Amino acid sequence: MFDSHCHLTDGRFDDDRAAVLARARGAGVRGVVTVASDLDDARLARALADAEPDVWCTAGIHPHEAGSAPGDALERIREAALASRRVVAIGETGLDYHYDHSPRDVQRRLFRAQIELAGDLGLPFVVHARSADEDVMAALADAPDGAPFVLHCFS
Template sequence: MKIFDTHSHYADYAFDEDREQVLAELPDKGIELVMLAASDMRDSLANSELAAKYDYVYASAGIHPESVDDTPTDYLDRLREIIASNPKVRAVGEIGLDYHYDDYDREKQIRFFREQLELAAELDMPVIVHSRNATEDTIEILKEYRPRGVVHCFSGSAETAKEVIKLGMYIGFTGVLTFKNAKKALKALAEVPIDRLLMETDCPYMAPEPFRGRRSDSSMIAYTAAKAAEVKGIPVEELIDITCRNGMKMYGIE
């Protein structure tokens, strides 16, 4: 089996005390590939540095919707520099929309989302899309730009999953699949063709059962994969192998 954690945040402060140890031990736990998702400019730089240090680690660079207010005006030029400086930076992300809190500046989020989708098109790169409580606007904008990439940590309905698949994108699922209240996510998973499915942890967040509430890491992806394999009616080894190949194809990893 080749396990690919297609979305992680090892630059997160939650790993400050043991980041190097956790990353160094992942291959011994069966993790062959890791994609680092960025939340802001600091993450984007740190991701590139980590990817340069570990053979099995790849990176993305981008501004999360929750970070738009703290982002410099020349951020697009800075992202271009980070991406150009390291061939292991393989995606623009994570980007998107988050309307969870009423005081979020939705118009600014939409502008940043559009600008980064344009950057990805300019650089011919896939995107990692975050969408929370913003399904209608997210789908509308994705239909307009039609990027390559993934809607990660999918929390939408089965109907929304079908719309994403129609756009030719991938859908990533986290440990949420293992939660007792995961009926919506499981119904969405059932609609995702196996060749459009990705496995991810979103660590240090979204730890699956029986680790819910703890800091997650890539080794926990096996629990999410087991639940996904149950839904798909295939052996977990087969699901892990297929989703690894899907991730490698999307990110252009040979």
């Protein structure tokens, strides 16, 4: 069994992260991908992945965080992905029109840019899609043919 999407760097796990991983292993989970939501989270995720042999990670900007992403976010995501083979995907990226924590035009622009970056790096991308079906499908239709991705939270 493999968990392709978790958030082990969430602060709620600070006191028992090792125990959470131990319970997962005990339940037969052979590996996990801890998915980043912003640049700081990507740094924490990579540190965890570097320390644990059965943890991998992503680097990217979640649509909730798109509005606060710095101007050099894409370059920093690229650097994070190239710095470690433990970074196995770009994301979590996508669109969330349900909560609208970030302006929709910013979400769309950053989503498309992260899809392009994933293609440039030969990595899959992780898609968060909430109440934005039409725009998500349009962006995916424009992705390179055969570009691998994981569709998460498609509602």
